[in-house]
Amino acid sequence: MTDRARALRLEEAGPLGRRNVLLAALGVAILAFLALPTFVVLPISFSAATYLTFPPPGWSTQWYTRYFESREWMGATWRSFQVALLTMCAATVLGTAAALALRRQFRGKPLVNLAIIAPIVVPVIITAIAIYGLYARLRLIGTIPGLVMAHTVMALPFVVVVVGATLRAFDETLELAAQNLGANRWQTFRLVTLPLIRPGIISAALLAFITSFDEIVIAIFISGARAPTLPKQMWDGIRTEIDPTIASVSSLLIMVTTVVLVAIALLRRRG
Amino acid sequence: MSSVTRRYILKMGILTAAGGALARPLSPLIARAQARQLVVCSWGGAYQEAQRKSMFEPFEKETGIKIVEASPTDYGKLKAMVLSGNVEWDLVDVGDRMVTAGAKDGLLEPMDYQMVDTRDVFPQVVQKYGLGTIYYSTILAYSTKKYPSGNHPKSWAEFWDVKRFPGPRTVRNNPIDNLEFALMADGVPMDKIYPLDVERAFKSMDRVKKQITVWWTTGAQPAQLLADGEVDLATAWNGRIATIIQQGAKAGIEWNQGKLQWDSWVIPKGSRNKDGAMKFIAFTTQPEIQAAITKYIPYGPVNKKAFDFIDPKVAKDLPTHPENSKRQVMVDTIYWGENLTALTEKWNAWFVK
Amino acid sequence: MSRHRAAVGRWEVRVLLLPAVAWLTALFLLPIGRLFYLSLVGPGSHLTMAHYAKLVTEPVYLKILLNTFEISLAVTVLALLLGYPVAFLMATARASVAALMLACIMLPLWTSLLVRTYAWMVLLGRRGIINDLLIGLGVLDEPIRLLYNRTGVTIGMVHVLLPFMILPLYSVMRGIDVELLKAAQNLGANLRQAFLRVYLPLSLPGIAAGCLLVFVMAIGFFVTPALLGGRGDMMISMLIENQVRELLNWEFASALAATLLAVTAVILVIYQRFLGLDRMWGGVR
Numbered sequence: 031m032t033d034r035a036r037a038l039r040l041e042e043a044g045p046l047g048r049r050n051v052l053l054a055a056l057g058v059a060i061l062a063f064l065a066l067p068t069f070v071v072l073p074i075s076f077s078a079a080t081y082l083t084f085p086p087p088g089w090s091t092q093w094y095t096r097y098f099e100s101r102e103w104m105g106a107t108w109r110s111f112q113v114a115l116l117t118m119c120a121a122t123v124l125g126t127a128a129a130l131a132l133r134r135q136f137r138g139k140p141l142v143n144l145a146i147i148a149p150i151v152v153p154v155i156i157t158a159i160a161i162y163g164l165y166a167r168l169r170l171i172g173t174i175p176g177l178v179m180a181h182t183v184m185a186l187p188f189v190v191v192v193v194g195a196t197l198r199a200f201d202e203t204l205e206l207a208a209q210n211l212g213a214n215r216w217q218t219f220r221l222v223t224l225p226l227i228r229p230g231i232i233s234a235a236l237l238a239f240i241t242s243f244d245e246i247v248i249a250i251f252i253s254g255a256r257a258p259t260l261p262k263q264m265w266d267g268i269r270t271e272i273d274p275t276i277a278s279v280s281s282l283l284i285m286v287t288t289v290v291l292v293a294i295a296l297l298r299r300r301g
Numbered sequence: 302m303s304s305v306t307r308r309y310i311l312k313m314g315i316l317t318a319a320g321g322a323l324a325r326p327l328s329p330l331i332a333r334a335q336a337r338q339l340v341v342c343s344w345g346g347a348y349q350e351a352q353r354k355s356m357f358e359p360f361e362k363e364t365g366i367k368i369v370e371a372s373p374t375d376y377g378k379l380k381a382m383v384l385s386g387n388v389e390w391d392l393v394d395v396g397d398r399m400v401t402a403g404a405k406d407g408l409l410e411p412m413d414y415q416m417v418d419t420r421d422v423f424p425q426v427v428q429k430y431g432l433g434t435i436y437y438s439t440i441l442a443y444s445t446k447k448y449p450s451g452n453h454p455k456s457w458a459e460f461w462d463v464k465r466f467p468g469p470r471t472v473r474n475n476p477i478d479n480l481e482f483a484l485m486a487d488g489v490p491m492d493k494i495y496p497l498d499v500e501r502a503f504k505s506m507d508r509v510k511k512q513i514t515v516w517w518t519t520g521a522q523p524a525q526l527l528a529d530g531e532v533d534l535a536t537a538w539n540g541r542i543a544t545i546i547q548q549g550a551k552a553g554i555e556w557n558q559g560k561l562q563w564d565s566w567v568i569p570k571g572s573r574n575k576d577g578a579m580k581f582i583a584f585t586t587q588p589e590i591q592a593a594i595t596k597y598i599p600y601g602p603v604n605k606k607a608f609d610f611i612d613p614k615v616a617k618d619l620p621t622h623p624e625n626s627k628r629q630v631m632v633d634t635i636y637w638g639e640n641l642t643a644l645t646e647k648w649n650a651w652f653v654k
Numbered sequence: 655m656s657r658h659r660a661a662v663g664r665w666e667v668r669v670l671l672l673p674a675v676a677w678l679t680a681l682f683l684l685p686i687g688r689l690f691y692l693s694l695v696g697p698g699s700h701l702t703m704a705h706y707a708k709l710v711t712e713p714v715y716l717k718i719l720l721n722t723f724e725i726s727l728a729v730t731v732l733a734l735l736l737g738y739p740v741a742f743l744m745a746t747a748r749a750s751v752a753a754l755m756l757a758c759i760m761l762p763l764w765t766s767l768l769v770r771t772y773a774w775m776v777l778l779g780r781r782g783i784i785n786d787l788l789i790g791l792g793v794l795d796e797p798i799r800l801l802y803n804r805t806g807v808t809i810g811m812v813h814v815l816l817p818f819m820i821l822p823l824y825s826v827m828r829g830i831d832v833e834l835l836k837a838a839q840n841l842g843a844n845l846r847q848a849f850l851r852v853y854l855p856l857s858l859p860g861i862a863a864g865c866l867l868v869f870v871m872a873i874g875f876f877v878t879p880a881l882l883g884g885r886g887d888m889m890i891s892m893l894i895e896n897q898v899r900e901l902l903n904w905e906f907a908s909a910l911a912a913t914l915l916a917v918t919a920v921i922l923v924i925y926q927r928f929l930g931l932d933r934m935w936g937g938v939r
Contacts, residue, residue: 051694057755060736064816065758068765068773071782079549101368112857131670142671145678150770151922152686153874155891158899160685164386183682186674215666229908244766247876251899255340255371255389264768268775268881270345270373270519277776280769287764291757344868377900469799515802516885530781616783637794649901653714653888 068284091182092285094279106263108172110243113174113259117242122235123190124182127199132190147187154247157183162251172254180248185238196230227299236294240287246262338367339577343394344564345372346521347544351597352394356585361515361595363584366577375439375441376402376641379569383408388571392578398477400431401638410568410575411550419526421606431565436601438620438629439478440559442523442542446551455557460503460534461486463512470509471523474516476648477637478536478560479506483631485558495633499644503651516652538596539620540598556625562616562632563603595619600616686915693908705909715893718914722889725804725879726872729811733819733868736812741823741860746832759817763803767814774802774810778882806882814878815871819864826860839871859929865927870918890914 075093077086097103128146132139149157161180170176200223208218224231246261246293253262260279267276341357343349349372357368369400371390376399382388395403395457401408409430411557419427421568426433429495443453452461458592460482472479481494483505489498514532516524523537530549566585568578584590590600592610602608608616616622620629709715744755744793762770777783778800785797800806830853838848876891883889890910897907 053739053743060816061755061758063736064762064813067777067813069763070773070776070901071769074776110690124677128674131667133926134664134667136664136667141676143674145683149678151870151918153709153891153914153918155874155894156689156875157687158917159894159907159911160689161681162898163688163904164685165389166682169387170936171387172389179677186678196937207856214506240764240802244768246766246768250895255342256369256750258437261766261768263884265877266372268768268772270521276772280766280772281765287766290763291760291764295757298670327702330827375900377902381899381902514799514884646901649715649896652885653718 070107071277071280071284074274075281078279079274091129093273093275094275096275097278097282100275102258103263103275104261106258106260107259109174110260113177114179114239114242116174117185118235118239119277120178120182121185121238121242122191122231125186125234125238126193126231128186129193130195133197133202145189149183150187154184158251159246161248164250171252172256174257176252177249177257177259178242179250181242181245184245184248185241188241189234190239192234193227193230196227196233200227227275232297233294236290240290318575327572329428332513337365338370339416339574339581340371340391341394341581342371342374342390342392344374344520346519347518347524347541348407348600349594351540351594351600354597355593356581359590360531360581360584364580368581376645377470378462379403379441380408382407383570386571388569388573390569390573391574393567394434394564394583395431395567396477397426397433397565397632397634398432398637398641400428400565401634401639403567404428404536406642408570410450410572412568412569412582413579416579417586417620419586421588422586423603423605425604426563428563428565429466429513432586433563433565433603434585435591436561436563436603436619436621438539438559438561439536440539440542441557442535442537442556443553444527444533444551445531446530448553453553453555454534455555455556458488459540463507466534469514469531470512470534471526472513472517472524472536473511473516474518476543476644477641480491480644481560481632482536482558483509483523485630491630492557494630495636497640499647503647506651524550524552539618540600543599543618551556556557556620557628558624559620559629560632561620561629562634596619599627637639670751689908689911691895691908692905693912695905705905706913709909718888718890718893721887722873723809723888725807725887726875728808729815729863729872729914730819730869732808732812733816734865736849736855737816737819737823737864738861741820741827744820744824745827745830759820763817767877770814771878772853774806774813774878774882778806778809794796796835801882804884804887805885807879810882811872811875812837815868818871819868822863822867823857823860826863827857830856863925863929864927866921870921870925873917874914 031192034061034110076089078088078092080091132143132146159221161183165171165180170179204222204226205218208222209215213221244261245259245267249259250264253259258266264276264279266277266290304546322402340434343352353370357370374393374395376395379390379395380395382390400409411429412432414427417432419432422433425565434474441454441457445453447453454462454466460468465537480497480499480502483502484498485491485492486509487501487505489501489566491534494654502508515522517526517535519542520538523535524541524545525534526532527535527537527542528548537558542552542588546552546554566578566582572578586604588606589610591604591607594600595602595611595615599615599618601619602611611619615623620626694701694703698706704792705757709719729909740755740759744752747755779785779800780801782801783799785794788794789797800809834852834856835848836851843851857880873889875889876890876895877888879889880892880895891914894910894914896905897903
């Protein structure tokens with residue numbers, strides 16, 4: 031075969047030639063491993079059996095009914111919503127401000143950077159016991175403000191990173207132009223910067239919400255008996271209940287996650 | 302100072318002040334709300350559900366005090382709460398040994414027997430720092446799928462015999478539901494179990510340690526594992542197994558060499574609603590309420606008069622029924638109360654080896 | 655005029671940063687600092703290394719450290735083996751296909767960790783789907799033990815951490831021109847040589863980034879090993895939880911936490927030194 035013919039053959043077959051098909055199959059299998067297992071909770075949640083068996087002997091919505099009728103489960107869900115909402119507000123405000131400040135150079139900036147992303151890199155168990163020790167002395171265990179403050183610590187770095195990335199893509203000369211035209215700093219921020227970085231802020235806010243809503247390790251320590259969050263309730267339930275109510279809660283969570291992801295994707299498309 | 306920063310600081314200041322102003326008038330409201338609610342911690346799962354239907358809901362209806370449930374009971378957690386001053390549970394359902402242990406460690410409030418009628422209660426469970434609520438047994442549970450025709454292990458020696466009865470097993474991750482069985486498996490007769498020969502018990506546990514697939518920590522687990530087919534044999538609390546049998550699981554209870562024990566109500570020191578807790582204890586010691594729980598889960602009453610209200614068919618499955626109790630060993634609660642902490646530490650060290 | 659603006663700018667930066675930094679200091683830095691303090695203090699408030707000594711001298715605790723290391727290493731290697739092909743496919747696919755693949759990766763990332771772990775408890779059971787399937791297909795006669803042991807923990811952790819291997823790999827591979835492979839082949843190399851000597855070395859930063867990231871996350875894991883593991887799979891985070899909540903042994907727990915933190919910090923310093931921490935975020939959004 032001439033060199034030219036070989037080159038053409040390679041051109042058509044892609045970088046790996048015929049092995050492309052095998053590789054593609056492998057890739058699909060691994061992606062299936064990633065995406066599919068979680069969905070096993072869906073059929074379980076509709077099981078007619080009283081305990082975990084597969085395949086389910088019949089279909090029923092009893093576990094969803096049990097979830098919606100249970101004071102404990104509904105209370106925990108509502109509590110998680112409250113905490114996540116408040117965390118979202120606190121983390122977004124603090125984080126956006128910090129991200130704005132981090133545009134500038136100043137002495138000690140690397141240290142501040144480190145402090146801000148530290149909650150993500152430090153293993154959660156360490157943060158959890160540190161805060162637990164603090165809260166035990168301040169009597170903040172089992173309180174909503176306590177949960178919000180702790181979750182804000184965890185959500186803050188994400189907000190700073192996301193808004194920071196948005197700001198990096200933002201053209202600062204627009205701000206300079208606005209100021210040259212006579213706007214003061216607040217007007218500049220409100221009328222020029224904010225609208226342009228709004229999609230980034232909204233993404234960051236959603237990320238903060240989900241970080242708080244799904245947070246489990248810290249909640250195990252500080253949510254206490256009186257104020258369990260939904261993940262804490264699930265954690266207890268996995269170990270103390272034998273019925274698949276957990277499966278119905280899990281299915282609902284999966285559906286909510288999917289909706290939020292789609293929303294973010296659509297936001298991306300627009301922003 | 303630029304106008305931006307001035308406005309920013311102003312905004313922050315107003316928000317903080319508003320937050321603080323809101324918090325203060327709420328505190329007496331919070332205190333009053335706490336008196337109208339009672340945080341009860343029990344063992345979760347089917348047992349707590351039975352308590353909910355037979356005790357918590359009737360109590361709420363009669364007194365208007367709202368019951369907030371917590372679970373599961375954990376002696377370590379209780380100790381941590383009391384010692385750190387963060388007592389979240391107003392009333393706790395504990396195993397009998399925790400009454401003596403808790404009293405020894407200074408974690409409990411004494412019972413106010415002025416408020417409770419204990420005339421017909423078995424004297425064994427009427428203690429200074431706790432009042433009994435139900436009798437239960439830790440028994441050998443087996444899968445009827447694996448052992449359909451009565452060929453299951455019928456003693457602890459047989460449970461320990463992994464050659465004759467191979468297969469996955471689950472036992473509790475706690476010395477309390479293990480050491481007596483380990484001794485019985487080693488040949489110690491039931492009437493000579495106490496005081497425990499601890500070294501011998503742990504050596505006996507070593508023989509079966511590697512065969513244990515799961516070490517359960519909550520009452521629901523062994524029942525679930527049996528029902529799911531994850532294990533073939535288990536040590537478990539009789540009521541939890543009876544519940545899944547009723548729901549159609551293929552499981553069975555072996556009463557032979559079971560361990561009879563009881564649960565008590567205790568009030569942690571620093572409980573926020575001592576009065577409500579005592580009211581609840583008084584309410585649930587009445588014979589009708591004692592009998593009510595047997596409708597949902599087969600645990601024996603501590604009030605003798607309750608038997609007047611219990612269906613004889615149901616009574617057959619109770620751990621305190623003479624046919625069942627004569628084959629079991631009664632726990633030595635004093636022994637466990639004194640040695641609980643030391644043995645738990647020894648167990649934890651042994652467990653990770 | 656510019657000096658005034660610079661001065662105002664500095665003030666503004668401080669005010670904008672202050673709330674976040676104050677929050678983190680009060681609720682994160684100081685409490686963790688206190689843990690360090692506790693780990694070095696004995697009864698009577700004098701300095702001591704006794705708690706750290708306990709960690710390295712008692713075989714029980716050494717075993718747990720070893721467990722943690724073994725499990726994390728296994729998870730990292732598996733994640734690399736599974737993640738590399740996927741990242742390659744994503745990097746060389748059409749934009750729409752790559753976006754779809756990215757979505758497949760993001761979906762589990764955004765799903766609650768508890769939900770994912772619970773799903774594995776359902777799948778890996780003795781009468782769970784996987785065993786039922788294998789028995790039904792005739793591959794097995796008896797169910798195999800996939801849960802409450804090393805296998806279950808490893809599978810669960812690989813599932814959770816795989817996206818964190820794929821994303822750094824992908825972000826590096828995106829910058830490698832695939833034409834290079836073709837060029838090498840045109841020059842006479844066979845496929846294996848082209849891959850090993852051209853592509854693989856170029857993807858090395860991605861491999862390093864992914865492995866360090868996955869390893870550092872694995873050693874601190876709590877939920878998945880707690881629910882899927884057996885007696886011999888206790889990891890350091892579970893030991894910390896046990897020491898704090900059951901045994902109230904704050905000093906020893908703090909020593910454990912400090913050790914875990916130190917190992918994490920060392921790995922991240924290596925990461926930063928050779929790869930830059932911002933790479934962690936590169937191409938992720």
